[in-house]
Amino acid sequence: MKSIIIASTSTVHGSGYLEYLLDELKIHFNSAEEILFIPYARPGGTSHDDYTKTAAKAFKSIGKSVRGLHEYDDPKTAIRNAQGIFTGGGNTFVLVNQLYKNDVLMSIKDAINNGVPYLGTSAGSNICGLTINTTNDMPIVYPPSFKTLALVPFNINPHYLDPIPNSTHMGETRETRIKEFHAFNTQPVIGLREGSWIEVKNNRLTLKGSLEARIFEYGKTPYELPTDSDLGFLK
């Protein structure tokens, strides 16, 4: 049974790393003693080791140990044997580039389809969608492809940000950017606000957290969906 949490962010304002999700993660990773952490997105260019320590500290508070995928000589086998997988945020391009370099995208997908519980935050959530064409990140490296895990039949826009009223800045709003995406692509996009996540239980997709999500479907006016909505209609 597939079991996935696709979270907008690791951290909500005024709270510690993963803190807002810990109760949920206790249940989600119930069967796992050790979590395999994929540190490839390297936020702020941090090292794989340092980033893994951050994840380990948060999981320690719910009694789980953490090992980084970079610690294994054979990452494919490490993924196949994982009890639970967490991909942290950072730069989506850096993450995807490293996943392709190590040729582990299919291994991760297979593990998840075999029932290994998965958590993604931010960049780690972007890769659950069809492509990373709707990431907010700066394209600081050039990956071999923008295609990702396609665990859900749409794209994710994490850290979704509403337009700032009365802004004098002429750069595009997030909504404008996603509309531009739909000038060249047809799949739906879910704008996930910080504190929201998508829960996947087998083939049931549900919006979770306390906020609404903004839904962008090709050829439709964007609209809001309340929390606890079933997202199974989006494809």
Place this chain on the structure above:
Amino acid sequence: MKSIIIASTSTVHGSGYLEYLLDELKIHFNSAEEILFIPYARPGGTSHDDYTKTAAKAFKSIGKSVRGLHEYDDPKTAIRNAQGIFTGGGNTFVLVNQLYKNDVLMSIKDAINNGVPYLGTSAGSNICGLTINTTNDMPIVYPPSFKTLALVPFNINPHYLDPIPNSTHMGETRETRIKEFHAFNTQPVIGLREGSWIEVKNNRLTLKGSLEARIFEYGKTPYELPTDSDLGFLK
């Protein structure tokens, strides 16, 4: 003699398209009666025709006609024969993808090196740098490469935005993003605020407009440069 204007934006808040630059453009395009417009960046997914009309309207006010590159069967020859070239903003990935598709990057570079005056705004400025690794745009299409014209020996970050004080949003600030870029790349980046531009006259590079620019050099603390600064030291 090389003559280039690399502008942060086409439009500053409260003013019309290109309006803040028109006095400058009268001089810059002094020798040109007709401007060749590259509409490939398609802001908001607008058509090449509609986008060309927007550019034509602005240039009409300084007595210049405009033709879109998409109107020519042979874009390479059109570029070779151009009296002046303007690449408008929009989505940098869409722009670069189309430039590669039509195989015209070298033609544009040759024309500029032969003295054809060039104007870029936003995405049209990004392509003047070494790569588009520091664009702010959403990667809505996958171009064959991130490498661009290298008319200047650094990267551009247009629409440079200072961190918003007291923001509760957990997405990265622009400064953080450019620092991440330098975890993987070494070339300098110029953060050009809206209303600033770089003037290239032969091999002399000068910051223009009324604002400071923020300079990001590999391994250094970012710093401000006042307008009229010589940028020749950056490489």
